[in-house]
Amino acid sequence: MTDFAKDLIDAVIATHVALRTQTPLVQCLTNVVSSNFMANVLLAAGAAPAMVDNPEEAAAFVQVAGAVLVNLGTPTAAQVEAMRLAVKAAADLGRPWVLDPIGAGGLAWRGGVAAELLAYRPAVIRGNASEIIGLAGLGSSSRGFDSSNDPADAVPAARALLAHSAAVSASGPVDHVLGEYEGALRLFRIAGGSALLPRVTATGCALGALVAAYTAVAATPVLGLITAHVHFALAAEQAQTQAQGPGSFVPAFIDALDAVDGPLIKARARIDGTVLEG
Amino acid sequence: MTDFAKDLIDAVIATHVALRTQTPLVQCLTNVVSSNFMANVLLAAGAAPAMVDNPEEAAAFVQVAGAVLVNLGTPTAAQVEAMRLAVKAAADLGRPWVLDPIGAGGLAWRGGVAAELLAYRPAVIRGNASEIIGLAGLGSSSRGFDSSNDPADAVPAARALLAHSAAVSASGPVDHVLGEYEGALRLFRIAGGSALLPRVTATGCALGALVAAYTAVAATPVLGLITAHVHFALAAEQAQTQAQGPGSFVPAFIDALDAVDGPLIKARARIDGTVLEG
Amino acid sequence: MTDFAKDLIDAVIATHVALRTQTPLVQCLTNVVSSNFMANVLLAAGAAPAMVDNPEEAAAFVQVAGAVLVNLGTPTAAQVEAMRLAVKAAADLGRPWVLDPIGAGGLAWRGGVAAELLAYRPAVIRGNASEIIGLAGLGSSSRGFDSSNDPADAVPAARALLAHSAAVSASGPVDHVLGEYEGALRLFRIAGGSALLPRVTATGCALGALVAAYTAVAATPVLGLITAHVHFALAAEQAQTQAQGPGSFVPAFIDALDAVDGPLIKARARIDGTVLEG
Numbered sequence A, B, C: 001m002t003d004f005a006k007d008l009i010d011a012v013i014a015t016h017v018a019l020r021t022q023t024p025l026v027q028c029l030t031n032v033v034s035s036n037f038m039a040n041v042l043l044a045a046g047a048a049p050a051m052v053d054n055p056e057e058a059a060a061f062v063q064v065a066g067a068v069l070v071n072l073g074t075p076t077a078a079q080v081e082a083m084r085l086a087v088k089a090a091a092d093l094g095r096p097w098v099l100d101p102i103g104a105g106g107l108a109w110r111g112g113v114a115a116e117l118l119a120y121r122p123a124v125i126r127g128n129a130s131e132i133i134g135l136a137g138l139g140s141s142s143r144g145f146d147s148s149n150d151p152a153d154a155v156p157a158a159r160a161l162l163a164h165s166a167a168v169s170a171s172g173p174v175d176h177v178l179g180e181y182e183g184a185l186r187l188f189r190i191a192g193g194s195a196l197l198p199r200v201t202a203t204g205c206a207l208g209a210l211v212a213a214y215t216a217v218a219a220t221p222v223l224g225l226i227t228a229h230v231h232f233a234l235a236a237e238q239a240q241t242q243a244q245g246p247g248s249f250v251p252a253f254i255d256a257l258d259a260v261d262g263p264l265i266k267a268r269a270r271i272d273g274t275v276l277e278g
Helices: A003-022 A035-045 A058-062 A077-093 A108-118 A129-135 A151-161 A203-215 A221-242 A246-259 A262-268 B003-022 B035-045 B058-062 B077-093 B108-118 B129-135 B151-161 B203-215 B221-242 B246-259 B262-268 C003-022 C035-045 C058-062 C077-093 C108-118 C129-135 C151-161 C203-215 C221-242 C246-259 C262-268
Strands: A025-029 A048-050 A067-071 A097-100 A124-128 A167-171 A175-181 A184-190 A271-277 B025-029 B048-050 B067-071 B097-100 B124-128 B167-171 B175-181 B184-190 B271-277 C025-029 C048-050 C067-071 C097-100 C124-128 C167-171 C175-181 C184-190 C271-277
Touching: A003 A203, A003 A221, A003 A262, A003 A271, A025 A035, A025 A058, A025 A077, A025 A203, A035 A048, A035 A203, A035 A246, A035 C035, A035 C246, A058 A077, A067 A077, A067 A203, A077 A097, A077 A108, A097 A108, A097 A203, A124 A129, A124 A151, A124 A203, A124 A221, A129 A151, A129 A167, A151 A167, A151 A175, A167 A203, A167 A221, A175 A221, A184 A221, A203 A221, A221 A246, A221 A262, A246 B035, A246 B246, A246 C246, B003 B203, B003 B221, B003 B262, B003 B271, B025 B035, B025 B058, B025 B077, B025 B203, B035 B048, B035 B203, B035 B246, B035 C035, B058 B077, B067 B077, B067 B203, B077 B097, B077 B108, B097 B108, B097 B203, B124 B129, B124 B151, B124 B203, B124 B221, B129 B151, B129 B167, B151 B167, B151 B175, B167 B203, B167 B221, B175 B221, B184 B221, B203 B221, B221 B246, B221 B262, B246 C035, B246 C246, C003 C203, C003 C221, C003 C262, C003 C271, C025 C035, C025 C058, C025 C077, C025 C203, C035 C048, C035 C203, C035 C246, C058 C077, C067 C077, C067 C203, C077 C097, C077 C108, C097 C108, C097 C203, C124 C129, C124 C151, C124 C203, C124 C221, C129 C151, C129 C167, C151 C167, C151 C175, C167 C203, C167 C221, C175 C221, C184 C221, C203 C221, C221 C246, C221 C262
Parallel strands: A025 A048, A025 A067, A067 A097, A097 A124, A124 A167, B025 B048, B025 B067, B067 B097, B097 B124, B124 B167, C025 C048, C025 C067, C067 C097, C097 C124, C124 C167
Antiparallel strands: A167 A175, A175 A184, A184 A271, B167 B175, B175 B184, B184 B271, C167 C175, C175 C184, C184 C271
């Protein structure tokens, strides 16, 4: 292992310890399919969830939240209004917020919402490859909710989205994370995970919430994003050894999110980094 | 086994293979209790879920969906407006849609909604016996959400509902499916399932979504409906052998939906058919 | 064991038998995170859930419900209107209803809603210690959704809330229940449970729903409240012996809610009672 790789793993472990020590409160404005699973993922990983997503309270709650997740999976007019108020409050208060742009590339209404929210500069944009391509407007042929593109194909789109955000990730069999780290724009590829992840609903959504949790405690958004992907991928890898199928994967995965610790990260994390620029 | 029964099982297996091959995209306008479980049932069975149920996007999404599910479990004014737009789009575009009329017989507001939606001719109406009786207006004494009637009692109601729909099913210990098949109006009775199914919330709702998935790939609505019931019943039967109670039944059932295949259907499906007319 | 303690356990067992015999229908107006888990908790414990929470139907449904739960976890303007209509109908019809005031102490809008609903006199108020302190306006420093206070600290707040409700509980490692029983105002402390309960989302919410179920069949609200806490605590204790972590705890807990019976209550319930007044 190179010195760079060793230093990066140490920084990831320190960020993981910070999550467990600080238990950040994550305000989630998310889709109805994901809410229960997402809250359990956050609790198991070491964060505290709060699904405050009405226009009456969303901005006020940002004051006590460590980070905010905005997920466009099942937007309603009222929830979108709450999203606007929450991201404005986050920008004003300097709280990191994460955009998960489900379906924004395929559906005009939420595409307009995503474009509007981007003006408030999310710390991180996280999606699967099709969603990242869709959001960047590069003409995805996705049906809007699947993950038919390979993350490697999404690198140009992710790079374009860095105009709006400090870090971007496209998840898939190998997750691709882009952002500036140690003075250069870099691409990190994180291996691990499980073929069962896309067979369970809202796993990507829950990863977005975990990214928000890590941005609340990380030195930089890109380090929080990398740590979230590593934590998630290692837990999925462990869970697959216990699971008989996509049903038994769910409780095993939640158990594994709780069980991941520094020594496991040191032993099993697989991250490779490439300089793209600088 | 008669030639008719053998041919029917072969058609069911072919329909199941079509689901696995085509992974139809199912747009679900459903209740909040069911959404996560329903999405996981669809993914495990072999379809792709998308819960697009706001008035701004519901009609547009029908264009890319293979089928649409409308479930009246927890309607809001906005969701009902989305349902109207979605079923109109489905009718215009020739997409099959499925009505699950939860509580329509017991609550006047959603009863009116159901009556209005029926004008757009669902491919299938699916409910438990009490719901089918309630929808047909035959004076169910149900509390609105339970399944106190026997499916056999719902046959006259199901038959009346064939004025609105190509196929109707009333689920219960033995599921009853009505529709025209090989030139005659027939009643199919599908055995299997598990006594734990009604002990878990939203299992009926999830079956409705699976019916929608199968109507997207089946030669006829009634064949899709039969295949969904067979797939569901066999998975429940398998899951019961693994479960300690209603909690452990859930992951086992999702695993089993994934595991069901042609040979299992051939070995274990129990369908009997009776000509009602013609 | 004293005669008082023996009589109390016998009354708890009789109340549990009444739940299993009567299967009360519980109308839940609850948050989106909890709805699926809550419905499964009610079904496993022996009640029947119905999540009817729109303004068009909420009041009408109270007529067929045995009890009503109002949980303030993710209120929307429309759901709050439904809550107003439902508790007014419950008051008019003499149906018991339960208030779970999540976040009411920390967020002004829902705090106002809670204050307004209290005028319709819930049979029971249930929360964690921070929520009970927050609702009573005693200046909780909670972040609104956690349980950082000890239930013993919430006793003065719970006592103050008895001005609005027949019984109040603050849950935690040892649950604290206050109410009049056999001619005196008493404090009951119920031990058991599991350290995994606060690691799973919506367990407190689901307990609130189980409280509502028991108030539908109990001789008095305080007896229903005690029985719900005992049932929940024993099931959690059993589940912990099966669980590898917070993920596998969930199915084990649902199984255990189903398995709790009179002999287990007799053998394992730990309740101590103190006279506070009278």
